[in-house]
Amino acid sequence: QQQVKQSPQSLIVQKGGISIINCAYENTAFDYFPWYQQFPGKGPALLIAIRPDVSEKKEGRFTISFNKSAKQFSLHIMDSQPGDSATYFCAASLSGYNKLIFGAGTRLAVHP
Amino acid sequence: GAGVSQTPSNKVTEKGKYVELRCDPISGHTALYWYRQSLGQGPEFLIYFQGTGAADDSGLPNDRFFAVRPEGSVSTLKIQRTERGDSAVYLCASSPRGGSLAGANVLTFGAGSRLTVL
Numbered sequence: 001q002q003q004v005k006q007s008p009q010s011l012i013v014q015k016g017g018i019s020i021i022n023c024a025y026e027n028t029a030f031d032y033f034p035w036y037q038q039f040p041g042k043g044p045a046l047l048i049a050i051r052p053d054v055s056e057k058k059e060g061r062f063t064i065s066f067n068k069s070a071k072q073f074s075l076h077i078m079d080s081q082p083g084d085s086a087t088y089f090c091a092a093s094l095s096g097y098n099k100l101i102f103g104a105g106t107r108l109a110v111h112p
Numbered sequence: 113g114a115g116v117s118q119t120p121s122n123k124v125t126e127k128g129k130y131v132e133l134r135c136d137p138i139s140g141h142t143a144l145y146w147y148r149q150s151l152g153q154g155p156e157f158l159i160y161f162q163g164t165g166a167a168d169d170s171g172l173p174n175d176r177f178f179a180v181r182p183e184g185s186v187s188t189l190k191i192q193r194t195e196r197g198d199s200a201v202y203l204c205a206s207s208p209r210g211g212s213l214a215g216a217n218v219l220t221f222g223a224g225s226r227l228t229v230l
Contacts, residue, residue: 006154036221043116043203043221044155089154099168100219102154 004092006103013110019077021106023090028071030092034100035064035075038087047088048075080110114138116222118204124228125194133189133225137206144187145219146179147203155203155221161187194229201226 005024013019025033034049050057050064050073057064063076077084090103117136125131137144143162147155157171161181169179176194181187191198205219 004154041223043205043223045221046218049218091154099157099160099171100155102156104154105152 004090004101004103006090006106008106009104010107011109013077013080013108015080015082015110015112017080017110019075019080019084019108019110021075021088021090021108022072023074023092023103024070024072025092025101026071027092027094029094030101032093033064033066033073034091035062036089036091036102038089038105044089077108080108082110082112084108085110116204116206116220118202118222118225120225121223122226122228124230126230127194127196129194129229131191131194131227133191133202133204133227135187135189135204135222137185137187137204138220139185140208141206141220142184142209143207144181145205145207146187146189147205147221149201149203149224151200158189158202191227194227196229199227199229 003026007022031052035047036044037047038044048059048062048064050066052068055066061078066073087105087107089105091100093100119134145160146158148158149155159179160168164181164184176192178190201224203221203224205221207219
């Protein structure tokens with residue numbers, strides 16, 4: 001019930017391409033879905049987040065698409081840059097609870 | 113401070129030893145969290161403090177793990193009788209508030225303390 005499944009484990013994209021990372025969750029009570037970006041030796045940093053009352057949220061080159069009926073959400077990185085090379089984690093939680101459940105992560109490499 | 117500060121950044125210890133890991137949250141943040149990140153995995157929740165009290169310690173793996181936040185700011189994660197399986201990066205995060213209030217879920221993480229148990 002608490003699991004968040006993330007795919008793919010790793011992803012290689014050419015500069016300028018679109019990076020797509022997918023997550024699926026089981027607990028229908030989850031109502032907050034953030035994406036975190038982590039560089040080597042650093043802690044995860046919040047990138048973008050969405051709540052289930054909207055189907056899409058865009059911030060610059062980063063877009064979250066949310067499908068409530070399928071219990072899936074995805075991160076799209078448009079015009080991917082080498083500086084986007086990092087590990088990306090999806091997560092989910094319940095309002096009123098502060099326990100973020102993280103996916104296993106996707107290691108993204110953007111080649112110039 | 114400007115960010116969440118964790119010390120030490122690296123700790124190597126022997127099996128059976130006692131370890132303390134410290135976290136300095138962002139000034140004014142009332143909520144503080146500890147997570148554990150094993151190699152190649154996502155962060156795993158350990159414990160959440162609201163102020164001085166542990167509001168949720170359901171993620172602590174066993175009674176060898178304990179955390180305190182006596183004055184509602186700095187927190188210490190304590191691990192007794194360390195085992196090789198405790199090797200991981202221990203992440204601390206803070207947020208302006210906890211509970212269901214807006215912004216409660218916006219966690220700022222520190223760089224972590226890498227613990228290696230030989």
